[in-house]
Amino acid sequence: MEKQTLIDMLNRDLADEHAAIIRYLVHGYMEGEDTPLGASLISITREEMWHMHWLGMIIGELGGEPNFKPAPYPYDPTSRATMLRSYVEYEEKLIPNYNGEADKVDDPHIRRVLQREAWESAIHARKFQRKLDKLSQEEAAGLPGGESELPKEFLDILQAEVTSRYTEMLQHIRTSWVFQKDEIMGWKIMDQAMEKMKQLAHFAEPIAEDGVSPKFKHRQMDKSQVIGVALKKALENVQADRERHVKM
Incomplete structure (x- = not known):
């Protein structure tokens, strides 16, 4: 083949x-x-x-x-x-x-x-x-x-966080797969993907418990072929998350 x-x-x-x-x-x-x-x-x-x-x-x-x-x-x-x-x-x-x-x-x-x-x-x-x-x-x-009790505005905030964490998780997974020849770096990035998965659950679970199906749709993903560029993009995402959470 x-x-x-x-x-x-x-x-x-x-x-x-x-x-x-x-x-x-x-x-x-x-x-x-x-x-x-x-x-x-x-x-x-x-x-x-x-x-x-x-x-x-x-x-x-x-x-x-x-x-x-x-x-x-x-x-x-x-x-x-x-x-x-x-x-x-x-x-x-x-x-x-x-x-x-x-x-x-x-x-x-x-x-x-x-x-x-x-x-x-x-x-x-x-x-x-x-x-x-x-x-x-x-x-x-x-x-x-269950029955929906959370305000729609709050559910929208939670869903936005699900989208963000889901995208970042997939991005880290992609980086670890594509750059696996970098060995230890690839596994460290996969560890970060697992952290994003935990964070994803924190936001998705309350949506589901409120009787609403969480939407797992990711944003456009970075397809960098150079690991330095991929890591820089990941850092920018973390900084954007922090700024968004501070404003909340």
Whole structure:
């Protein structure tokens, strides 16, 4: 397989995993991290983040530009039951996709990663099915999220912070993947991405707990090919955040 063809294929997979992360994370937040279903969904989200990371590292190693536009995630929002059924179907569709891609790849490491993605997608499908089977009739018919109580103006402020943190998190992830040859620097930047993820949760959770779905849409991302330029941009973002928070 030609290198660019391989990069394009992996970027499509990256978009699929990105979509799964957002869907399960939003649902988990709306259920509440202190509930069994919410905690389980967020746990699966973390596993999906590893899937995305494996793919992104390979794309970066191949010299490609990671695609951070999530793919569509088709799901039926009618009830908890219909959502979980949609999740089962989504994960089940990924299994033959990854296995088929693995058969086309010559590189043994990339092949193993794709096979692992297929294997864990099968595990996730079974997990979602078990969660669906355990729902009571009332839980199955219901929907996550509480009643909206926060003022719209405050929700808008929280959502703006979600957008900011989400963009910065993805930016750090992109930098760590693209500049992974810088070794320790790449991992330090990934640590910063994890910090942004924690901050993201601080703003997204109260939105979800108020019965509103947080919107994970990032702003335009910097695609610098020089690490010094990328770090300078990251510093500018931090300074802008600080100034905005001081004004608040």
